[in-house]
Structures are given as structure tokens and as C-alpha cells.
Amino acid sequence: MKILFVHQNMPGQFKHLAPALARAGHEVTFLTQRGDVDLPGVRRATYAKPRAAHASTHHYVRLFENSVLAGQQVVRACQQLQRHGWMPDVIVAHPGWGEALFVKDVWPHVPLLNYCEFYYGGPGSDIGFLPEEPADLDAICRVRARNASHLLSLEACDAGLSPTRWQHSRHPAPFQPRIRTIFDGIDSGIVRPNPRASFTLPGGRVLTAADEVVTYVARNLEPYRGYPSFIRALPGLLAQRPEAQVVIVGGDEVSYGRGPPEAPNWREHMAREVSLDPARVHFTGKLPYARYLALLQVSSLHIYLTVPFVLSWSCLEAMSAGCLVLASDTAPVLEAVEDGVNGLLCDFHSPVDIASKATAALAARADLGALRKAARQTVLDRYDLSRCLPAQMRLVEDVAAMRG
Numbered sequence: 243m244k245i246l247f248v249h250q251n252m253p254g255q256f257k258h259l260a261p262a263l264a265r266a267g268h269e270v271t272f273l274t275q276r277g278d279v280d281l282p283g284v285r286r287a288t289y290a291k292p293r294a295a296h297a298s299t300h301h302y303v304r305l306f307e308n309s310v311l312a313g314q315q316v317v318r319a320c321q322q323l324q325r326h327g328w329m330p331d332v333i334v335a336h337p338g339w340g341e342a343l344f345v346k347d348v349w350p351h352v353p354l355l356n357y358c359e360f361y362y363g364g365p366g367s368d369i370g371f372l373p374e375e376p377a378d379l380d381a382i383c384r385v386r387a388r389n390a391s392h393l394l395s396l397e398a399c400d401a402g403l404s405p406t407r408w409q410h411s412r413h414p415a416p417f418q419p420r421i422r423t424i425f426d427g428i429d430s431g432i433v434r435p436n437p438r439a440s441f442t443l444p445g446g447r448v449l450t451a452a453d454e455v456v457t458y459v460a461r462n463l464e465p466y467r468g469y470p471s472f473i474r475a476l477p478g479l480l481a482q483r484p485e486a487q488v489v490i491v492g493g494d495e496v497s498y499g500r501g502p503p504e505a506p507n508w509r510e511h512m513a514r515e516v517s518l519d520p521a522r523v524h525f526t527g528k529l530p531y532a533r534y535l536a537l538l539q540v541s542s543l544h545i546y547l548t549v550p551f552v553l554s555w556s557c558l559e560a561m562s563a564g565c566l567v568l569a570s571d572t573a574p575v576l577e578a579v580e581d582g583v584n585g586l587l588c589d590f591h592s593p594v595d596i597a598s599k600a601t602a603a604l605a606a607r608a609d610l611g612a613l614r615k616a617a618r619q620t621v622l623d624r625y626d627l628s629r630c631l632p633a634q635m636r637l638v639e640d641v642a643a644m645r646g
Contacts, residue, residue: 243642244328247272248316248335248342252279252286255336255357255405255426258627259634260284266635271330273319273341289319302387309340309391316341320348332642337395346398353644355637356395358402358421360552361413362388366573368498371549373591374465375499401641403634406553408574422637426555427630428562428621432535435564435618439539441489443524449487449540454604457541457565459491459534459556464508466498467554468547468570473512474593475600480522482601488523489537498551538563543603547590548572558625561585561617566610568599578625584616 245268247260252274264270264283271285280286292311295304323329329349335342336357346354362385364370369385370377396402396413402421404410410423441449449455456479460467469492480486494507505511509525529537538544544565546557550573558578560567569579570590579585586603589595603610 243331243639244269245271245638245642246320246323246330246333247284248274248333248345249357250275250312250336250339250341252276253281255359256334257281258427258429258631259334259638262631262635263638271323271328273316287319287323289315291315302384303390305388306340306390309343312340313343313391317344317348320345324348331645332638334638337392337399340391340395342395342398343391351645353400353641354398355641356399356402358396358404358410358413360409361392362386363412366550367412368466368549368551372465372499374470400644401637403637406574406577408550408577409552424633424637425558425625425630427627427634428555428558428625429627430562430618430621433538433559433562435614436536436539439536441533441537441540443487443489444526445524447487449489451540451542453540453542454483454486454607455537455540455542456486456488456600456604457491457537457544457560458488459537459544459546459560460554461492461528462495462497462508463490463492464496464499466549466551467492468549468590469508470512471590471593471596472545472547473516473518475596476518476523477516478594478597479600480519482597483604486522486542486604490523490525491527491529491534491537493528535559535563538565541565542607543568543600545596545600546570546575547588547596548575549590550574553578558621562621562625564614564618566603566607566614567617568596568603578620579617582613584613584620586613 245263247256252272260270260272261281261283271287273287275291277288292315295307299307330352333345333352333354342356364382396417404421404423405425407423410421437451458472463469494509502508502511538560544560545568547570553574567585568588569575571587572590581587586599588599
């Protein structure tokens with residue numbers, strides 16, 4: 243079977259799925275903007291990054307214009323594949339940037355499986371949740387327009403794949419029956435507890451599981467992942483736990499939402515508000531994967547905060563590594579973390595609650611080993627790659643059977 247993956251940032255959510263299908267004997271091609279990534283057994287095809295929407299475009303539809311431009315570039319790349327006599331039996335695409343808009347117009351009879359990561363909405367979702375980004379009517383109207391490409395992609399696809407039940411539920415009700423919920427998968431064989439792990443701080447100090455280590459991880463340090471609340475909680479936490487070392491992992495770009503109004507990034511913005519001791523609070527930037535895993539393995543308490551949005555891999559990887567997790571009581575975290583059973587929950591908006599819960603957890607950490615074991619067991623039972631990957635592969639095969 244010939245399978246075409248489409249994702250601008252290869253491999254994205256298909257890191258495990260594409261190579262697994264290649265190992266199973268299928269001919270797999272990955273269409274992407276990136277020219278610097280390879281997957282074993284997978285042929286890479288590239289398309290040029292499209293120009294950006296014109297500044298004069300109405301801000302409600304600027305994202306839609308970007309999506310159309312990306313969709314056009316994918317069409318041209320698909321036509322190039324056609325000219326070489328290649329046609330897929332099934333297409334697996336992430337529609338978030340418009341790449342899946344027109345592939346069915348190139349190959350009308352080829353079934354399309356979309357990765358349905360997120361459908362934007364108003365109440366109960368990310369919009370209006372953050373005090374830094376209040377939801378006035380303009381914001382609500384803009385986010386409705388933002389869904390234009392998502393809705394067209396939903397209409398075009400034959401089936402969908404969503405990683406959590408809550409993310410599935412955000413999609414329009416008429417389309418939900420065609421979307422299956424399967425998480426991306428955590429490789430628990432690699433992401434596992436290691437009592438002998440060590441992590442070297444930028445200044446040279448080596449941390450082990452014998453130290454009191456508080457960890458926080460995000461792709462970028464920003465409000466969508468609760469960074470302001472986390473930083474505001476640290477003075478109270480550090481005052482109560484004089485031996486604690488805090489390690490913060492993440493970049494200074496913007497993945498979601500907006501940048502701060504009067505600072506180059508949210509790290510510097512919060513540094514102007516909250517003064518922290520550099521001997522106890524350590525910023526590592528983004529880490530290589532092996533170092534990131536070692537940090538989780540020495541963590542005494544891992545704090546994960548998010549608005550109601552996409553669930554980060556880091557939350558479940560922390561659980562798989564046997565971390566004691568303190569997480570925000572927001573969707574879709576509540577699907578994975580049960581307070582007092584396999585982790586602890588706190589109020590996303592309350593630095594006082596975060597500091598109080600973290601302080602109590604660190605004081606009692608010797609007695610909370612059962613929560614760590616239950617966190618890992620949750621991953622093994624529900625999110626492990628050995629469970630998720632075969633289910634994803636069966637879904638691809640089921641969708642391929644829809645051909646014609």
C-alpha cells in the first residue's frame with residue numbers, strides 16, 4: 243500500500259506511525275516543508291514554504307489566506323508526484339495549516355485521514371481563559387473565522403484521528419462520529435524511571451534523585467502553558483522549601499497566543515515582575531531529548547499547567563518517567579491526572595494554590611511513591627505506544643479500505 247503523510251513540520255504527530263507503516267512493508271512518502279529530517283524507511287518530499295498573507299488582509303481571514311496558500315503549495319507538490327506516476331492509496335494529513343484543504347481535489351478517490359488536533363471555540367476552551375488575553379467580541383468573532391480552514395478540511399476528509407476525548411469533543415457534532423480517539427503514544431520503554439539518573443545544571447552542579455528538584459517544561463515559556471502563574475508561585479514555594487532547586491525548560495518564542503506587550507518574550511516579562519535567585523532557579527532553554535528525560539528522572543515534583551487546549555506530550559512523559567505530577571485542573575489534563583490517585587491538581591489561575599500544593603507535595607514526597615507508580619501505570623494502561631501505535635495502524639488500514 244502507498245501512504246502519503248502531509249505535515250509541514252515533519253514528523254510532527256507521525257513520528258512513530260510513519261516509520262511503523264514502512265516497517266510493515268508499505269511504501270511511505272512524507273510531504274513536508276522541512277528538508278533536514280529523515281525517518282527510517284520513509285521517503286521525504288518537500289514543498290516550498292508559501293508567502294505570508296498580505297498585511298492588508300482583514301485580520302479575521304489572514305489565517306485562512308495563509309491556509310489557502312499552504313494548500314496550494316501542497317497541491318503543486320502532489321501534482322509533481324503525479325507526474326512521476328505516483329498515487330497514494332491513503333493520505334494522512336495534519337490540516338492545521340491548510341495543507342489538507344485541496345488534496346482530495348487532486349485525488350478525489352483516495353481516502354483522507356486527518357489528524358484532528360484542535361477545533362477552536364469560545365466558552366470552555368482556550369479563548370478567554372487567560373487574563374492576559376480577555377475574550378471580547380472581536381476575539382470571539384476572529385476565532386470563529388479561524389475555523390474556516392478546519393471546517394473545510396473536516397468536510398473533505400473521510401475519517402479523523404484525535405488524541406484525547408476532550409479534543410475530540412471540541413469538533414462540530416456532525417463530524418464527531420467519523421473521528422476516532424487514539425493518543426499519539428508514549429514510548430514507556432525509553433521514558434521510564436531511573437533512580438541512577440543525574441542532570442547537570444548550566445552552572446555545573448549535578449542533580450540526582452536525592453536532591454529536591456522542581457521541574458517545569460514547555461516548548462516555549464508562555465501563558466498558554468501557565469508560565470506566569472508558575473513564576474508567581476515560585477517565591478512562596480522557595481521560601482517554604484529552602485533546599486529546592488527549580489529547573490525550567492523551554493524556549494522564548496511564541497507557540498500559542500501572543501507575546502508580551504512590552505518585553506521581547508514572556509521570560510523577560512515575568513523577570514521584571516518577579517525576582518528569583520539564579521542560584522536556585524535555572525533556565526536551560528530547550529534541551530536535547532536525552533537530557534530532558536534525565537531531568538524528569540531526577541524530578542521530585544513536576545508542575546504542568548495548561549489552558550483548556552492541546553495536551554502536551556511532556557505531561558504524559560513525566561507520568562511515564564514516574565514523576566510526582568502537580569497539574570492544573572483543566573481539560574484535557576483531567577482525563578489523565580486524578581487528584582490524589584496518580585497525581586495532584588491545582589488551580590491554574592492561583593499562584594498561591596500552586597505554591598501551597600507544591601510545598602505540601604515536596605514535604606510529603608517520601609510518602610507519595612504510590613502516586614508516582616500510579617502515574618506510570620496510567621500511561622502503561624492507556625497511553626503506551628505499544629497500545630496506541632497498533633490502533634493507529636489499524637485506523638490507517640480501515641481508512642485505506644474506503645478507497646473509491
